[in-house]
Amino acid sequence: MPSPDHLAAVLFDMDGTLVDTEDLWWDACAEVARGLGAPLGPGDRQALFGLPVEDAAAHVLGRVSDDPGRDSVEAMLTGAFVRRIENGVTPLPGAVALLESLRVAGVPAVLVSASPRTVVDIVLEIVGGHLFRLSVAAGDSARNKPAPDPYLAAASRLGADPAACVAVEDSPTGIASARAAGCAVIAVGPLDAASGVTTVPTLESVDLPLLRRLVSGQVPPGA
Structure with missing residues (x-):
């Protein structure tokens, strides 16, 4: 039986979370x-x-x-x-370093985007497709964000419990999707504290210990 702080996967939104688009x-x-x-x-x-x-x-x-x-x-x-x-996109601060740390630790990273597959595949080439276990794009689930389907599809394809996954998001639409799927959520950027999720200024503030605390419920929502 997995421990309470078992981190099954980290599920990343793309636009505005990993890359500056x-x-x-x-x-x-x-x-x-x-x-x-x-x-x-x-x-x-x-x-x-x-x-x-x-x-x-x-x-x-x-x-x-x-x-x-x-x-x-x-x-x-x-x-x-x-x-x-x-014409090129720029990974946001801390994105590649965090993905690399997950790869070294053996924690699957998944891209869960509301963008079309064409866009997702271009970004994967730029950021590094080898850093992701799989990706979910628009059309890969019955409904797109803010419905929970994209995050549920990602967890299902991994064989993971959504509650053991952390979703990394930057918009109210994406947060609603991840929360409805039952994932722990961390938001990047200047979101209103009323969003009710843990927020950080950039991905440079995110590491494995924080992600594990989120899954275990040790970080109160909105902290």
């Missing part, structure tokens, strides 16, 4: 909306933060008068995002 995603959304004759404003940026492509497409469609169809807008958003990703 939030500006690229916003630029892609703004480009598509502008091309459809519905320029986005500052308030739209927060609304689009952390959204999977299908929800972002719905947001954009809510602003246009001539509806080209959700599938078309999703394809445009994905294409615009991929073009930007292909």
Whole structure:
């Protein structure tokens, strides 16, 4: 029987958690909306933060008068995002070092992203696919974030109990998904303390002892 602090896996969100892509995603959304004759404003940026492509497409469609169809807008958003990703992305501070420490310790790391498989595979090449046991992208589960399906799919494919996994997230959408799946959650970045999860400024503050304490419940939510 596993010990109370058994860490089965660490499940990482991608955009804004491991790699600096939030500006690229916003630029892609703004480009598509502008091309459809519905320029986005500052308030739209927060609304689009952390959204999977299908929800972002719905947001954009809510602003246009001539509806080209959700599938078309999703394809445009994905294409615009991929073009930007292909020009290069930067791993966020502490990301590669944390992944390497998990690899050395034999703790599986899994990428759990709301982005399309095309985007995920490009980022894996840049960050290092060898550092991940597996990856889950949009379309790999029945529903995308904020539903629990992506995290449940990751745990199932590993044969792990979600409660023995820590999810690393940066958005309310992703946090909701991971918590609904039953994972312990740690959030990176300037999220409101009301999110109810442990937060750190960067991944440089995350190490194996902290991850194990999260799984065992030794770190109170919101700490």
